[in-house]
Amino acid sequence: MPALSLVDRIGAFLPLSTTERAALLELTERERGVRRGATLVRQNERSTELFALKSGMMMGYVLLDDGSRQIVRFLFPGDLLSTNVITYGKAHQTLVAVADSVVAPIDRAQLVEATLRFPRLALALAAIEQTEGAALADRLAGIAKTSARARVAAVLLELRDRMRRSDPAIGDSFVPGLTQEEIGDATGLTAVHVNRMLRKLEDQGLIARMAGRVTILDEPALHRAADRVDRQAGVDLSWLPETREA
Amino acid sequence: MPALSLVDRIGAFLPLSTTERAALLELTERERGVRRGATLVRQNERSTELFALKSGMMMGYVLLDDGSRQIVRFLFPGDLLSTNVITYGKAHQTLVAVADSVVAPIDRAQLVEATLRFPRLALALAAIEQTEGAALADRLAGIAKTSARARVAAVLLELRDRMRRSDPAIGDSFVPGLTQEEIGDATGLTAVHVNRMLRKLEDQGLIARMAGRVTILDEPALHRAADRVDRQAGVDLSWLPETREA
DNA sequence: CGAGTACTTGAAAGATCTCAAATTAGGTGG
DNA sequence: CCACCTAATTTGAGATCTTTCAAGTACTCG
Structure with a gap:
């Protein structure tokens, strides 16, 4: 599976010097596997370790007082996970693998050392945080x-688009890998209602479903159904000056 | 009106050297007034200018396709505004003054120059972004x-708490300064329903209202009503090493 | 004092949730 | 490979929450 690395991700908006690139590669050198369904980090856990996702797919959620779960984001290769430990010293979200995944553990001290030697990397970090925001x-x-209906359409499109970014072979057909309950936890709906909305999208000819696979039949209509503000990437730090390195 | 400055805000989680402090002060030197109701920045506007809010209160919102408005955040002294211009070169949110305000315009080039000279400031920037996130x-x-009901209770508590942070004199009684329609745009409710929920909170004895002023009568009950995940500050970068400065 | 904006309230329509039950799919041990 | 067991999906019906529409009241500014 081809997968964007953190270096690729940053390199796309900021031309990196050889030494900057080397520092990033060194940061993400180690690897740890996370089996589908396994929990990598638990909410509120004290830690100084964050991760770069190298392959697979994960999700981050918070648990509410009433025991319900809000899925805050889906994570794909090139994403940084649990960056909250840098500033909070603890994890704000529980991270669970949606598919078998590989992460690179990074201690915040390592990361900070790299950013102090290569200040532009700290700005790259701020840029990644901004993208998340x-x-x-x-x-x-x-x-x-x-x-x-719009929320379900939107989550389908988001998943497809993000999967495609790390695997350009993905076309109109893909496997979300989420249960309807999980889609509900991401969209603020009950699983039952998610089911009805999927059925409606299917009945209206926008998508087809079989055996967990979703095929987008009418993409323009699905986009219209999702009526989302399309915030195309547009991140660009290439204007940063180069800096002498320590 | 006492108001937290950006330097205070950053200083609270990261002990600043004299020169770092001086650089931040220089960045936020200039001032521009924004009259209540005036628009400082418009969504999608190309710009390289961001702002530090020095006093007053503002809000950031996005306009949806259907013309409706989602208020994404309320801004108080010490907050950075329109940081998206750093990485996107354009504003993602429209910024409007809720009360008469004063901002310090900062060009992203200035800010970046400061962070490259004082790399810890770039990490402080990343930390601020994380807080927002x-x-x-x-x-x-x-x-x-x-x-x-919970959302309305939550927004009241949030406003009171954030106002109190820049003005400790504020107790249980405060003036939100928002129309019910604006509260609705922040909470995803219609103005009519916001009205009903305010009435309900009042009937239940949790708050009192008169002439635009809200008084919290039963704070514990209001907290319970809001059933919010209280994510107390907890930002701490004091463990960062000091760095030699250019 | 007048006009516009914000607020308030009622009634009905619409969306979503809850509860319950039937069906399907996937994984495991025999 | 089958039989079973559990989790996930599907569908129906009624309850609840929120919106919409409409109308009247209160406030504020010039």
Whole structure:
């Protein structure tokens, strides 16, 4: 499975010097496997360790007082996981593998050392945080303002698009790998209602489903159904000056 | 009106050297007033200018396709505004003053120059972004999972707490300064329903209202009503090593 | 004092949830 | 490979929450 690395991800918006690139590669050198369904990090756990996702797919969620679960984000290769430990010293989200995955553990001290030697990497980190924030703001608007049908359509499109980014071979057909309950926890709906909305999208000819696989039949219509603010990437730090290195 | 500055805000989680402090002060030197109701930045506007809020209160919102508005965050003294211009070169949110405010305009080039000279400031920036992200995740969970009554209770508590942070004199009584329609746009509810929920909270003896002023009568009950994940600050970068400065 | 905006309330429509039960799918031990 | 067991999906019906529409009241600003 081809997968974007953290270096690729950062390199796409910031031309890296050889030494910067080497430092990032060194950071993400180690590997740890996470089996589908396994928990990598638990909410509120004290820790100084964060991760770069190298392959697979994970999700981050928070548990509410009433025991319900809000899935905050889906994570794909090239994403940084549990960055909250840098500033909070603990994890804000539980991280669980949706598919078999490989992560690179990074201690925050290592990361910080690298950013102090290569200050532009600290800005790259801030940029990644900003991207997350922008995605979160979009998700917020989506959940607050759109219908159940739109939210389900949106999550399908998001999953397909993000999967495609790390595997360009993915076309209109893909396997979400989530239960309807999980889709519900991501969209703020009950599993029962997610089911009805999937059925409706199917009845309306926007998607087809069989054996856990979803095929997008009418992508323009699905986009319209999702009526999402399309916040195309657009991250660009290439204007940063180069810096002398310590 | 006493108000936290950006330097205070960062200083609270990261002991700053004299020169770091001086650099931050220089960044936020200039001032521009924004009259209540005035728009400082418009969504999607290309720009390289961001702001530090010095006093007052503002809000950031996005407009959806259907013309409705989602208020993404409320901004208080010490907050950075429109940081998206750093990585996107354009504003993701429209920023409007809720009360008469004063901001310090900062060009991203200035900010970046400071962070390259003082790399720890870049990490402070990343930390601020993370705080925003954490708040956003909480808001997301709140809107996705809680009742209208809980959301209204939560927004009242949030406003009171954040106002108190920049003005410790504020007790149980405060002036939100928002219309019910704005509260609705922040919580994903209609103005009509916000009204009903305010009335319900009042009838139940949790709050009192008169002339735009809200008084919290039973704070524990209001907290219970809001059933929010209280993510107390906890940001700490004091463990960062000091760095030699250029 | 008048006009516009915000607030308030009622009634009905619509969306989503809850509860319950039937069906299907996937995984495991024999 | 089969039989069973559990988890996931599917569907129906009624309850609940929120919105919509409509109308009247209160406030604020010029």
